[in-house]
Amino acid sequence: MITTLPAGSAGMPPSAHPGRFGDGIPAAAAPDGIVEVRGISKTYGGGVEALNNISLTFPEGALTSLLGPSGCGKTTLLKIIAGLVAPTAGEILVKGRRVTGPGPERSFVFQDFALMPWATVLRNAAFGLELRGVARSEREAVAERYIEAVGLKGFEHKYPHELSGGMRQRVGLARALAVNADVVMMDEPFSAVDEQTRRRFQEDLLRLVAQERKTFLFVTHSIEEAVYVSNRIVLLSRRPSRVQRIIEIDLPRDGDPDRIRRHPDYLDTVEDIWQGLRHYVE
Amino acid sequence: MIGTGMNSLSTPPATVARAARFRPLAALVHPLTLRAVSFAIALLAWEIAGRWPVSPSFPPFSETATAFVALLSDGSLLRAFGVTLTPLAIGLAVSGAVGVGIGVAMGLDERVEWFGVPIFIVLQAAPLAALVPILVMAYGIGLLTKVSIVCIMAMPVIVLNSFKAVRHAPRSLIEMGTSFLGTRAQIIRKIILPAATPVIFAGLRLGAAAGFVGAVLAELLVTPTGIGDIITYNQSIADYPKMYAAIAAIIMVSVGFIEILGFVEQRFLRPETRRTA
Ligand SMILES: Nc1ncnc2c1ncn2[C@@H]1O[C@H](COP(=O)(O)OP(=O)(O)OP(=O)(O)O)[C@@H](O)[C@H]1O
Ligand SMILES: [Mg+2]
Numbered sequence: 001m002i003t004t005l006p007a008g009s010a011g012m013p014p015s016a017h018p019g020r021f022g023d024g025i026p027a028a029a030a031p032d033g034i035v036e037v038r039g040i041s042k043t044y045g046g047g048v049e050a051l052n053n054i055s056l057t058f059p060e061g062a063l064t065s066l067l068g069p070s071g072c073g074k075t076t077l078l079k080i081i082a083g084l085v086a087p088t089a090g091e092i093l094v095k096g097r098r099v100t101g102p103g104p105e106r107s108f109v110f111q112d113f114a115l116m117p118w119a120t121v122l123r124n125a126a127f128g129l130e131l132r133g134v135a136r137s138e139r140e141a142v143a144e145r146y147i148e149a150v151g152l153k154g155f156e157h158k159y160p161h162e163l164s165g166g167m168r169q170r171v172g173l174a175r176a177l178a179v180n181a182d183v184v185m186m187d188e189p190f191s192a193v194d195e196q197t198r199r200r201f202q203e204d205l206l207r208l209v210a211q212e213r214k215t216f217l218f219v220t221h222s223i224e225e226a227v228y229v230s231n232r233i234v235l236l237s238r239r240p241s242r243v244q245r246i247i248e249i250d251l252p253r254d255g256d257p258d259r260i261r262r263h264p265d266y267l268d269t270v271e272d273i274w275q276g277l278r279h280y281v282e
Numbered sequence: 283m284i285g286t287g288m289n290s291l292s293t294p295p296a297t298v299a300r301a302a303r304f305r306p307l308a309a310l311v312h313p314l315t316l317r318a319v320s321f322a323i324a325l326l327a328w329e330i331a332g333r334w335p336v337s338p339s340f341p342p343f344s345e346t347a348t349a350f351v352a353l354l355s356d357g358s359l360l361r362a363f364g365v366t367l368t369p370l371a372i373g374l375a376v377s378g379a380v381g382v383g384i385g386v387a388m389g390l391d392e393r394v395e396w397f398g399v400p401i402f403i404v405l406q407a408a409p410l411a412a413l414v415p416i417l418v419m420a421y422g423i424g425l426l427t428k429v430s431i432v433c434i435m436a437m438p439v440i441v442l443n444s445f446k447a448v449r450h451a452p453r454s455l456i457e458m459g460t461s462f463l464g465t466r467a468q469i470i471r472k473i474i475l476p477a478a479t480p481v482i483f484a485g486l487r488l489g490a491a492a493g494f495v496g497a498v499l500a501e502l503l504v505t506p507t508g509i510g511d512i513i514t515y516n517q518s519i520a521d522y523p524k525m526y527a528a529i530a531a532i533i534m535v536s537v538g539f540i541e542i543l544g545f546v547e548q549r550f551l552r553p554e555t556r557r558t559a
Binding site: 106112 | 452454455457458459460461462463464465468472473476477479551552553554
């Protein structure tokens with residue numbers, strides 16, 4: 001089942017929870033969404049208007065993708081939600097509280113990994129906890145668990161330069177998961193890897209999302225990737241960005257990955273988004 | 283000959299044996315071997331140039347080495363180092379601690395930067411030997427003057443490198459630290475300083491080299507003591523091998539000290555650089 005909401009109803013709660021999470025989530029968690037974006041605009045110092053009056057709701061426990069052309073302001077929006085960039089206008093509410101800076105309920109996976117080259121995989125993955133003053137043995141135990149969860153067991157004592165781009169991104173993911181935030185933001189986490197690895201990562205991500213039961217905000221500019229991993233896709237238009245369209249996706253995620261990629265709904269949605277974008281480009 | 287070669291190619295065990303036999307070739311291109319070879323070539327060139335001779339005041343390596351052993355065995359070289367190294371050690375310790383401190387502060391705070399950068403850029407560009415007479419007038423010919431000369435030589439490059447290192451700490455890592463709720467102090471200690479370490483140490487190595495120059499300069503320009511005394515004395519009696527032996531000795535100590543700095547950095551501060559090196 002695929003639902004397309006017009007952009008105007010962006011603030012409306014989704015009618016139903018995505019099936020994959022159905023069992024574990026209390027029905028009351030959804031109404032306003034865990035992250036509320038209200039009238040956010042951002043104009044950079046040089047006069048570049050990146051975002052223009054964006055309003056959005058991110059439902060709890062779901063993976064929402066921001067999909068849009070390069071330079072449309074996806075990273076900017078994510079960093080505003082993360083509290084790393086101040087908006088020119090508008091406000092962000094996370095769990096009902098106004099965002100004024102980074103907070104413990106949010107964590108970030110950076111587009112450029114942002115790993116410390118002088119620290120091992122283990123220390124990098126545990127770094128969020130280290131900054132929070134968690135005792136060494138405790139934080140390393142947690143980090144080890146997440147290093148294993150992202151498939152890097154055995155690499156704990158390697159340094160980032162000894163890893164491939166994809167493996168480095170997994171360290172960044174382990175670090176973001178280890179602090180146990182409610183909202184995990186990922187900025188194009190798979191853009192640095194080849195197509196094969198990317199598909200495997202997408203499958204791993206689905207498994208992690210199901211295990212962790214957190215809210216994921218995911219930035220990508222791949223339509224296929226967005227449709228494959230998301231419960232909901234927010235299509236952003238060219239700069240200055242506005243919400244063009246919101247698409248709810250409900251694919252049977254528990255089966256064989258190839259079956260999902262051949263599922264008529266999957267193919268229809270990819271085609272549908274592509275047609276919409278093409279229409280927009282022409 | 284050819285037959286054996288073909289034979290060994292066609293039978294696997296022989297190929298393995300061949301590979302094992304050729305391993306010394308790998309040792310030949312090992313960095314340490316290459317260093318030793320380039321060192322030997324330089325010494326050989328020195329020997330040839332000295333015997334040619336390029337100039338009567340330029341002794342060959344062999345004579346210099348003999349003079350070095352003589353200076354070492356009669357204890358005069360060690361005594362001289364004791365004298366020279368005192369202002370040098372004090373000067374380098376002060377320049378290192380104060381220089382890194384000022385440079386890091388300039389990198390962290392723009393107000394300190396505006397105050398400090400012009401001073402140290404001027405100091406770095408100035409011909410510092412010209413300041414020596416002024417220092418002698420101000421502080422006399424004692425230890426303080428010599429320490430000041432070492433500091434003046436060593437400090438600017440240490441300060442400017444530390445400043446640049448801190449200023450160029452990767453923004454994305456700092457942003458990462460902020461997003462994981464690091465305090466300003468944590469971000470400085472756990473991100474900015476480790477990121478700056480390689481460039482700070484490059485500055486320390488350059489500063490140490492400049493400090494050695496300063497220490498010898500002080501002894502040549504202020505009062506001849508220590509190594510400077512051996513150099514000027516042997517120059518005046520035309521015992522050039524001994525003069526060169528003293529110069530070579532101070533160069534060796536300088537290089538040794540700079541190598542130790544590099545080792546300390548790799549061993550204790552940036553362990554990941556060790557595996558690639
Ligand atoms: N710090 C900055 N100062 C000035 N302009 C900026 C800054 N960061 C981003 N911009 C501009 O804002 C616009 C949006 O940038 P942003 O990085 O958010 O885009 P994006 O959608 O993430 O792009 P991509 O898909 O290429 O990562 C771009 O035109 C960019 O040039
Ligand atoms: Mg981006």
